[in-house]
Amino acid sequence: MSEAKKLSGAGLRGQSAGETALSTVGVSGSGLTYRGYDVKDLGENATFEEVAYLILYGELPTQAQLDAYKTKLKGMRGLPQALKEVLERIPADAHPMDVMRTGCSMLGNLEAEHSFSQQSEISDRLLAAFPSFICYWYRFSHDGVRIETETDDAQIGAHFLHLLHGKAPSALHAKVMDVSLILYAEHEFNASTFTARVCASTLSDMHSCVTGAIGSLRGPLHGGANEAAMELIQDMKDEADARDILMGKLERKDKIMGFGHAIYRDSDPRNAIIKEWSEKLAAANGDDRLYRVSVACEALMWEQKKLFCNADFFHASAYHYMDIPTKLFTPIFVCSRLTGWAAHVMEQRSNNRIIRPSADYVGVAPRKVVPIANR
Ligand SMILES: CC(=O)SCCNC(=O)CCNC(=O)[C@H](O)C(C)(C)COP(=O)(O)OP(=O)(O)OC[C@H]1O[C@@H](n2cnc3c(N)ncnc32)[C@H](O)[C@@H]1OP(=O)(O)O
């Protein structure tokens, strides 16, 4: 078993910022559990709706609870007219993460959280509505169509692909989306979740917490890495080309997106799972170039830097094989991580003290204001 990564230095690394009962990350160097269940076990033996229920409500559902939950979520997919009008005004060249942020914020105006007793309803509503509003905006701004966001798909992953492509996905694509949503659902005190918790600690509303979290997830050092990884691999012709491109980047000391992790030491347990599905998609697709160059990148990064793929790297090829436009990669992460964010907000609220750390002052010594005419 590997040792835990040495955690110290800037970025609050290694400092406990609170307690959580939601997940463990890299407790023994690698490994990820949601409420005590290994993510691999969940990926193999549960669906995303079961995992969302586990994260938001504390236990895996019974069949009756799951059926009722799926029916409930299905009934919450519609968008208010005012939100559609806002989405229609956002230009096609906007970043979809900005669309998510605006959509979440707008829904907070239309369906505000007036009391914390509404927190579970609001979380379920966001979980159901996120795929609707990213696809509504995308299809309107790119194809000029106003889609109907209430599909009959039982699961969120299939529903997303259906809205995006205008037809129900294959069983393989629906399965991969479902697993992907499970992998991205929760990850302890990562940057976006911590953003949500800081916001929650002021006793703010759920939509504000989630809107802030979306902003944090957008950056390429966090969720935005899956898009950046796609941009890296998309033009690699073959394994040799992949090695040349990466060596050049390493010589220039560029960051390679989709590699490394703040907590894990020698692997991210989500990588092996999505990598396997990417390989299956490549085979089904009949063109495995993206998969092969990704494997070559993985080998070279380990050989040269002892850096491993995080959850984002093989998601790039997997999503591409399912015809998902690159700029929608990080919004899918949002559709999943909403579960973790919302559960952390609820956990923070249940035992709250405002999060307000201190800073080490490194500025100038105390001084007097010089009258403006003498400066
Ligand atoms: C779902 C997710 O959010 S997973 C993370 C997604 N983000 C990325 O893939 C972006 C690329 N990766 C990174 O920038 C980093 O690895 C982070 C942000 C994830 C973690 O950052 P840190 O905890 O500061 O990394 P860590 O302490 O392990 O870095 C050790 C060294 O490896 C280098 N390093 C880490 N990751 C990379 C990388 N992807 N490419 C090149 N060098 C890297 C660091 O620059 C550092 O070098 P230094 O000691 O010379 O400064």
Ligand SMILES: O=C([O-])CC(=O)C(=O)O
């Ligand atoms: O934990 C982190 O720092 C980033 C990450 O992998 C995640 O949020 O899924």
